[in-house]
């Protein structure tokens with residue numbers, strides 16, 4: 001049978017990086033083809049070549065058996081190739097509908113817009129996605145997850161024959177993922193070929209037909225998803241066996257309390273949240289998207305004001321109103337939205353890592369000590385396995401997962417006593433994930449108090465010594481971690497809508 | 509154990525600011541307050557003749573502000589509008605006075621010259637990837653120089669074109685309604701504003717203004733030919749500047765080649781006071797119009813109150829900073 005798309009011997013070089021080395025890839029109509037590989041393996045680069053964003057340095061590409069070289073996103077769209085980018089790329093000041101149909105606005109004569117048709121058409125697409133959203137909603141008011149759904153709607157509006165999804169579920173919760181998978185199933189039934197990139201291994205088994213694995217820019221293999229065990233796929237990705245160390249939960253009940261949060265409230269988002277966190281302890285935060293976990297973290301970190309409540313560090317009340325004050329008090333926060341809040345993407349890896357503690361690298365005369373900064377940067381690049389040609393590479397040019405590692409390095413260097421990780425492994429590959437887990441456990445063992453917010457239940461369960469569950473702004477339970485807790489238990493509390501707020505006191 | 513309960517103070521001021529969905533509301537309120545304040549301070553202020561003078565004084569800056577608004581919404585800036593306006597006026601002088609052509613050709617020449625100059629700036633920005641600040645700074649100097657060269661540094665008078673001064677100073681409305689002798693310049697300002705607002709909010713060109721200012725890379729990745737649209741937007745802004753050139757030439761009944769520098773900053777100030785974000789993606793024509801009015805009212809009111817010219821400048825500067833601060837407060841609240 002003819003392939004929808006076929007790529008052979010694809011080469012791509014960036015300054016200092018041989019990103020793709022003779023890579024091959026093909027896609028049949030009506031299949032979901034997963035593209036797997038570690039951070040920086042070249043997945044996004046290959047797909048950017050397919051969708052006309054990058055020009056290839058070598059190799060061939062065929063659509064329906066005809067040689068093609070799409071040289072712009074437009075040209076790729078005309079070939080029926082659509083892409084949902086890894087990094088959100090919406091226009092925040094515009095409405096959902098204006099975003100979805102950008103470039104193809106329904107027009108009347110003289111370039112006048114037909115706003116009614118625009119909204120109607122978008123509403124139709126939203127309906128097919130089972131997405132309840134007013135097309136006139138301004139994008140900047142939406143959560144990352146909902147923005148992601150707008151992005152998906154946008155890609156679908158092109159009626160693509162080939163749809164590339166670069167980590168579409170990184171910011172989605174389980175319900176939203178199921179919703180997305182339904183859409184994928186429908187598209188597949190319609191004969192659309194789908195390229196699917198994700199670091200969530202469980203998803204591969206759920207939806208992929210075939211899996212192609214890249215490692216360090218090289219093509220490794222293409223295997224059937226159903227008949228290949230996950231362990232084999234992981235091994236092909238990483239090039240070695242990944243051993244999942246069984247979590248050990250240390251007894252921290254006698255340790256001094258590092259952070260105490262009492263009756264924290266802010267509007268409807270956070271309602272009377274109280275908990276404490278001991279030194280050496282990892283407290284996992286579970287809950288659905290929008291349950292208020294990030295909000296709690298932002299309030300503790302001084303990024304958002306609170307209506308009421310108090311925060312105690314080492315038993316002493318602190319008045320944290322700015323992130324700066326939080327850092328002074330020894331609290332660090334890794335944002336879930338790294339692009340907006342975590343990184344200066346135009347600056348180098350070195351500068352970003354040193355960012356949070358410039359004072360450490362500044363002489364009394366105010367001159368920066370670049371050598372010391374380089375040493376530290378190199379240390380973390382090694383320790384976290386950040387794939388970058390050098391420490392002076394612009395962060396913008398790193399792959400998504402490696403950008404995330406830079407954020408982590410930055411906060412590790414800051415050496416805070418209380419560290420809040422918001423979705424620390426979003427977009428991070430399996431190998432690096434277990435490295436980061438080990439790292440967090442290490443930090444805890446050194447006596448730091450750690451909060452991990454994650455939408456992936458297995459992650460919270462793997463890491464959390466105790467697990468705090470939130471629902472609609474309330475803390476509905478604090479459960480013991482380890483083998484004593486099941487996903488079902490957590491989900492039950494995560495969906496416990498509007499029980500009396502006395503509950504949170506009961507569990508404490 | 510001692511505890512501290514943190515209650516976030518909510519100042520009345522910031523709450524009022526948060527209540528207005530747009531700074532436009534705020535700007536409009538300030539305009540009203542200024543009008544009331546000045547009319548209490550000076551009985552001469554509210555006279556019809558003075559009101560008309562204010563409107564007339566707004567017309568050139570207002571039209572320029574509208575042009576700059578379009579560019580600023582795309583995330584750019586246009587520093588060349590002042591000297592471009594003069595250049596358009598000089599070209600009109602060449603066409604009408606040197607070549608002796610009928611008036612309509614002078615009008616077409618002004619608008620066309622502006623559009624071409626704008627398209628040049630747009631090309632520098634889009635195709636050559638020169639930052640708008642630099643590209644239009646270069647244009648500003650080029651056009652200033654060209655105006656002086658072409659005119660031989662002497663003003664070009666329009667004495668041979670009777671009716672040219674009517675473009676700005678005559679009053680079509682006054683002929684129909686003698687009680688309301690609104691000068692044509694003001695009428696033109698409002699027409700330009702209405703058309704620009706329509707383009708901005710109802711046409712594809714306007715949509716891409718906002719889209720470019722919001723996230724240019726994303727627009728490009730959506731398959732839109734961003735370069736072409738950007739050039740079109742700069743060209744449209746240039747054409748509007750051409751209209752401003754006509755207005756000022758008509759008002760002075762001459763093209764003054766040395767004039768122009770400083771107008772761009774006044775225009776940008778009006779835009780900013782009107783609540784358009786300098787980082788792009790947000791802004792309104794109405795806001796810029798109100799911004800221009802505020803500046804004219806301020807200048808006029810202070811003059812009527814016999815405040816020294818030097819102090820008027822100081823006050824204007826302070827107003828700009830206040831306006832932007834209010835805008836920041838509002839945005840912080842709403843986010």
Ligand SMILES: Nc1ncnc2c1ncn2[C@@H]1O[C@H](COP(=O)(O)OP(=O)(O)OP(=O)(O)O)[C@@H](O)[C@H]1O
Pocket residue numbers: 014015017019037038039040041042043044045046086387388397398399400401402427429
């Ligand atoms: N524009 C660019 N300039 C320089 N280097 C680049 C550029 N784009 C990508 N790279 C490099 O090419 C390599 C492959 O990157 P790519 O984004 O394709 O990885 P990926 O497989 O998508 O990883 P992730 O899972 O983290 O998203 C990386 O080493 C990255 O740093």
Ligand SMILES: [Mg+2]
Pocket residue numbers: 043044045086166399400401
């Ligand atoms: Mg990627």
